[in-house]
Amino acid sequence: MVKAKVWTLKNHFQGFPKASDFELKEVELPKLKDGEVLLASVFLSLDPYMRPYSQKSLKEGDKMMGSQVARIVESKNPTYHIGAFAVANGGWTTHFISDGKDLQLLPTPWPETLPISLALGTIGMPGLTAYFGLFEICRIKSGDILLVNSAAGAVGAVVGQLAKIGGCKVVGCAGSDKKVAYLKQIGFDEAFNYKTVGSLEEALRKASPSGYDCYFDNVGGEFSDIALRQMKKYGRIAVCGAISLYNDEELQKGPYVQVPMIYQELCMEGFIVSRWNNRREEGLKALLKWVVEGKIKYHEDVTEGFENMPAAFMGMLKGDNFGKAILKM
Numbered sequence: 001m002v003k004a005k006v007w008t009l010k011n012h013f014q015g016f017p018k019a020s021d022f023e024l025k026e027v028e029l030p031k032l033k034d035g036e037v038l039l040a041s042v043f044l045s046l047d048p049y050m051r052p053y054s055q056k057s058l059k060e061g062d063k064m065m066g067s068q069v070a071r072i073v074e075s076k077n078p079t080y081h082i083g084a085f086a087v088a089n090g091g092w093t094t095h096f097i098s099d100g101k102d103l104q105l106l107p108t109p110w111p112e113t114l115p116i117s118l119a120l121g122t123i124g125m126p127g128l129t130a131y132f133g134l135f136e137i138c139r140i141k142s143g144d145i146l147l148v149n150s151a152a153g154a155v156g157a158v159v160g161q162l163a164k165i166g167g168c169k170v171v172g173c174a175g176s177d178k179k180v181a182y183l184k185q186i187g188f189d190e191a192f193n194y195k196t197v198g199s200l201e202e203a204l205r206k207a208s209p210s211g212y213d214c215y216f217d218n219v220g221g222e223f224s225d226i227a228l229r230q231m232k233k234y235g236r237i238a239v240c241g242a243i244s245l246y247n248d249e250e251l252q253k254g255p256y257v258q259v260p261m262i263y264q265e266l267c268m269e270g271f272i273v274s275r276w277n278n279r280r281e282e283g284l285k286a287l288l289k290w291v292v293e294g295k296i297k298y299h300e301d302v303t304e305g306f307e308n309m310p311a312a313f314m315g316m317l318k319g320d321n322f323g324k325a326i327l328k329m
């Protein structure tokens with residue numbers, strides 16, 4: 001019998017998650033049935049969606065949701081061979097069984113020089129979020145001026161670099177001077193630390209006095225109320241996330257958006273990356289090519305040790321991560 005260690009949601013989060021909201025358990029996995037494979041997690045992803053989704057999708061005591069790059073260690077499925085790596089949604093667990101239907105084998109050939117953990121970030125769901133959010137929702141054109149927040153993160157850094165490839169002027173913001181320096185290093189035209197600027201309104205105006213054609217929003221809340229009022233005529237807003245709101249116990253009430261939206265004739269659209277699941281291969285192939293060519297740089301924030309999952313998750317929500325937050329088993 002194989003024993004798996006599993007992080008469970010002991011208590012639903014009230015405000016910001018606490019260590020006592022999680023509980024580590026050990027479970028015995030059953031023997032494989034025909035068609036099933038046993039996988040061992042190698043890298044686990046830490047994503048902001050886990051905070052709001054846990055509220056709507058989990059019961060207390062459930063295994064925390066999440067994805068990983070895992071190695072096949074036993075197989076009764078001819079499609080999946082021992083030693084192969086796949087991306088799965090196995091949750092916060094050291095080992096799990098799959099019938100293969102939810103497994104995504106790593107794109108091949110996977111270059112020896114690239115860490116397989118990129119399949120959780122730049123060449124994975126966050127990278128696809130940037131790719132489809134930018135090209136299908138923002139519909140960027142060469143010469144557009146684009147704003148992206150949480151810009152040094154898993155999604156934001158890809159947004160900015162893809163926009164540069166697409167001929168845009170790119171403005172980004174992040175929560176530390178180290179992250180801001182990184183943004184400039186990877187090609188952002190303007191970058192600032194939103195936590196230290198005196199006035200966000202002035203910082204945005206200074207970065208682009210003529211305003212913004214596209215706004216890729218990862219943060220929501222007060223930031224977006226200010227950014228919205230600096231959009232150019234016919235501007236496009238991709239509502240990707242609202243991480244500034246995820247830990248609120250009561251939904252905040254901001255200014256109303258209708259007046260600037262009408263005056264500037266703006267288009268604002270929310271999206272979930274799974275909308276393009278049928279075009280996953282297209283996106284991954286493009287992202288892999290750009291990474292291999294060096295046109296998209298990546299940065300990972302690696303925490304070691306399964307016991308540190310909750311701490312790494314809470315750290316990411318606080319902005320401690322620099323780049324894609326992952327855990328190495």
Ligand SMILES: NC(=O)C1=CN([C@@H]2O[C@H](COP(=O)(O)OP(=O)(O)OC[C@H]3O[C@@H](n4cnc5c(N)ncnc54)[C@H](OP(=O)(O)O)[C@@H]3O)[C@@H](O)[C@H]2O)C=CC1
Binds near residue numbers: 049125150151
């Ligand atoms: N719609 C979709 O399909 C998807 C949406 N998303 C969303 O994209 C966004 C970014 O995700 P991802 O790239 O994985 O995460 P990141 O790698 O960007 O990590 C989260 C970052 O959010 C920032 N942050 C945290 N709290 C606040 C706050 N109160 N105000 C401003 N910034 C804050 C921090 O960066 P900083 O240092 O800049 O503060 C932190 O590092 C999230 O909102 C997520 O929900 C992600 C994937 C798919």
Ligand SMILES: CCCCC/C=C\CC(=O)/C=C/C=C/C=C\[C@@H](O)CCCC(=O)O
Binds near residue numbers: 048052272273274
């Ligand atoms: C306060 C309300 C917040 C609403 C938006 C929440 C999150 C946006 C976001 O981050 C979306 C992420 C989508 C991820 C998509 C694919 C998977 O890897 C996650 C699967 C989650 C699940 O359905 O189990």
